[in-house]
Amino acid sequence: MKVTSAEFHAAAHQAAAVPEPRLPEIAFMGRSNVGKSSLINVLLNRKRLARTSTTPGRTQAVQFYLINNRFFFVDLPGYGYARAPIALRAEWGPLVESYLTGRATLRGAVVILDVRRLPADGDIELLAYLERLSIPPIVVLTKADKLPRGRLMAQCKEIERVLAERVAPLPDPPLTFSSTTGLGKDTLWRRIRQRLDV
Ligand SMILES: Nc1nc2c(ncn2[C@@H]2O[C@H](COP(=O)(O)OP(=O)(O)OP(=O)(O)O)[C@@H](O)[C@H]2O)c(=O)[nH]1
Numbered sequence: 331m332k333v334t335s336a337e338f339h340a341a342a343h344q345a346a347a348v349p350e351p352r353l354p355e356i357a358f359m360g361r362s363n364v365g366k367s368s369l370i371n372v373l374l375n376r377k378r379l380a381r382t383s384t385t386p387g388r389t390q391a392v393q394f395y396l397i398n399n400r401f402f403f404v405d406l407p408g409y410g411y412a413r414a415p416i417a418l419r420a421e422w423g424p425l426v427e428s429y430l431t432g433r434a435t436l437r438g439a440v441v442i443l444d445v446r447r448l449p450a451d452g453d454i455e456l457l458a459y460l461e462r463l464s465i466p467p468i469v470v471l472t473k474a475d476k477l478p479r480g481r482l483m484a485q486c487k488e489i490e491r492v493l494a495e496r497v498a499p500l501p502d503p504p505l506t507f508s509s510t511t512g513l514g515k516d517t518l519w520r521r522i523r524q525r526l527d528v
Pocket residue numbers: 360361362363364365366367368369381382383384385386387388389407408409472473474475476507508509510511
């Protein structure tokens with residue numbers, strides 16, 4: 331995908347501040363610190379358009395990025411980070427929920443998992459929730475550079491097995507990815523373009 335422009339559009343800290351639906355959107359979600367913002371930056375060939383952090387739970391707003399003036403990438407706050415301030419945790423549910431429900435322009439969700447860990451209850455709940463809302467997921471297993479090559483394949487198979495056991499069948503098999511090496515970038519763009527129809 332040729333990214334000719336990518337710019338910050340808006341950040342919503344509460345439901346009322348979410349921009350009106352206007353163009354097709356792809357949302358990015360996953361646990362705190364899993365690598366959502368890094369993955370967005372890699373797709374867009376930008377160093378730090380989406381803010382990344384070493385402190386988990388930093389992206390606490392729904393962030394909109396306008397790409398090629400044609401569609402939006404939406405960076406959702408991470409979930410499952412117990413040490414986020416209590417007030418922020420209470421806001422996460424309503425904010426994300428109000429964004430995800432009835433969003434006519436939302437074409438798909440990139441659900442990001444850490445390839446080194448088996449899917450946690452929060453990940454499973456998220457996938458089940460997307461299924462109920464009929465939002466098709468693109469499951470990405472990131473940080474693949476952190477596993478030795480010999481273990482990577484076996485670990486991916488194990489994650490696939492857990493997902494097959496606990497959630498509805500996925501439209502495509504999980505995609506192995508690394509923001510450090512760019513592994514999986516072209517395939518992920520292909521799937522995103524399919525969803526966006528661009
Ligand atoms: N080695 C490696 N590190 C990664 C990768 N992706 C992200 N990281 C690191 O993981 C940390 C968290 O990355 P972020 O992109 O900020 O994660 P996030 O999911 O947006 O985090 P929150 O917004 O705080 O929930 C940073 O230190 C990144 O440099 C990857 O593919 N490989």
